[in-house]
Amino acid sequence: MRFKHYVAALVALISMLAVSAYASPSGNQSWTEEPWISATEVPQENRASTLSDPIAFNLSGNEPQFIRLGGLQLNYSDYISVAAFEPLFSELWIRKGAVWSRYDQVTAGEDVDLIVHTPQDGGGDIYLISYANSTIKHWNFKFPTGYHRLKLRPEESGRLFILPAQGNEPGNALILDVLPRQSEQSFSPLDVNSILMGDAFVTIKSQRIRGYDVYVDGVFFSSDTSDGSLDGIASLTIGGDKTHTITISQRDGQGGIINKNEHTKNFKRETAYTLLMD
16 A cells, blocks of 8 residues: 555656656757848838638637727726627737727838637638728638637738628727838938837747747747648847847646746847747
C-alpha cells in the first residue's frame, strides 16, 4: 500500500516538474534583426487597403467590457440583457481593447481589429466603401456559424463604411474615419522627430510551441493562427525606436497558462526582428 502511495506521489512530482519546465521554457531563444522597409514607405499610389482572412474567435472569456453605440456606452452585460437573442443577421464590430464599437478614428496604415458574427454556415461578404474616393472593395469568405476575427489595414484616408452581408441579408455598417499619415500631413519642423519614428516588424517562430498568443505591452496583438495556420509562426508590426515587452502565452484546453515568457527590448524603426524559440 505504501508502495502505491509512493508511486502516486512520484508520478505527481514528475508531472509538476514537467509542467513547470514547460511553463517556463528554458530552450534556446534567440533574436535576429535585419533592415526592413515598412508599408509606410510604399508610394501612396501603390497602397491598397487589406483585410486578413478570418480566424475563429472564442467569445467565451474574450467578451468586451463595454459596448459603444454612438455617444452611448453600455456595460456588455447590460447590452446582452437588452439584446438577449441570437442575431439573425451578420454583426460587425470594431474591437479596441475592452471596448467594441461601430465607429472609430485611426491613421492610415494602422491595423483595425474587426469582429464579425455570422448566424449560419456559408459564404459571406465584406464591403469597404470609400466616401472620399467613391470606390468599393469587396472580399468574400466562407464563414462557419459563430464569431470570427479579421484585421483591416485601411490605406485610403477619409471616411470609410464597412458592411457585412451573408446571403441576401446585409448586417450593420461600421464607420471608420481614416486620418492621413503624418508624412502626408502639413507639419512644422517640430514634428520631424515624430515623423521619423517608423515601425518595426516582429516575427516569432517555434517548432515546439503551437497555439500561442502574442501580447505587446500587455495588449493582445497576434497569435500563431492569425494567418489561418497553426504553424508556430506569428508576425506583427509595432512602433519603432521604442522599448516594448513581447509576451508569448500558451493556454491549455481549460484556459490555464502552460507556457509563458517575456522579452523586453528596444526595437529600432525599419528593422525586422525574428525570435526563434526551440
